[in-house]
Amino acid sequence: MLIKHADDDQFVLNMSALHNFTKLRRVLPQSLTRLKALHEDRPKFHKEMTAQASSIRIKKRKKIAEKRRQTAEAKRKEAELAAAAAAEAEEALRRAEEGEDDSEEDEQEPNEHQNELQAILESDNDVPESEAEDEIEESNVATSRCGRKRRRC
Incomplete structure (x- = not known):
C-alpha cells in the first residue's frame, strides 16, 4: 500500500500490509525502514x-x-x-x-392588502354560524386542556 502526501514528495510504504513483512524488513536497508519525523519539534x-x-x-x-x-x-x-x-x-x-369618500384613493391603484382583507372578510361571512360553531366544538373535543390531541384507544 502506497500513500503519497500532498504537501511534499515523501512516500510511505506500509510494509505491515504486505504478506512477507519480516522478510522484507531483513532484506531492506535500515535507512528505508527507520521512521523519520516529518517535524523535528x-x-x-x-x-x-x-x-x-x-x-x-x-x-x-x-x-x-x-x-x-x-x-x-x-x-x-x-x-x-x-x-x-x-x-x-x-x-x-x-x-x-x-x-368616508376619499377621491385620492380612487385615483391610486387598488391596494393588494385591502383586496386580500376584503376576500377574507367575505369568505368568513359565507359560512353559517352553526357550521362555524360545530367546527370549533370538534376542534375543542379533539384536544385536551393542554392543547395536545387526545389518544384514541
Whole structure:
C-alpha cells in the first residue's frame, strides 16, 4: 500500500500490509525502514497548527455573526413593512366602514392588502354560524386542556 502526501514528495510504504513483512524488513536497508519525523519539534508544530485552526474558527464565527445580523435586519425591515401595510389596510377598512369618500384613493391603484382583507372578510361571512360553531366544538373535543390531541384507544 502506497500513500503519497500532498504537501511534499515523501512516500510511505506500509510494509505491515504486505504478506512477507519480516522478510522484507531483513532484506531492506535500515535507512528505508527507520521512521523519520516529518517535524523535528512536534509540540511547536502542534501549537502553530492549533493557532492557525483557532484563527480560522474565529474568522468563520465573525462571518456567521455578520450574516446573522444582516438576516435579522432584513427580517426586521420586512416585519416593519408588513406592519405598515396592515395598519394601512386597517385604516382603509375603517374609512370604508365610516363611509368616508376619499377621491385620492380612487385615483391610486387598488391596494393588494385591502383586496386580500376584503376576500377574507367575505369568505368568513359565507359560512353559517352553526357550521362555524360545530367546527370549533370538534376542534375543542379533539384536544385536551393542554392543547395536545387526545389518544384514541
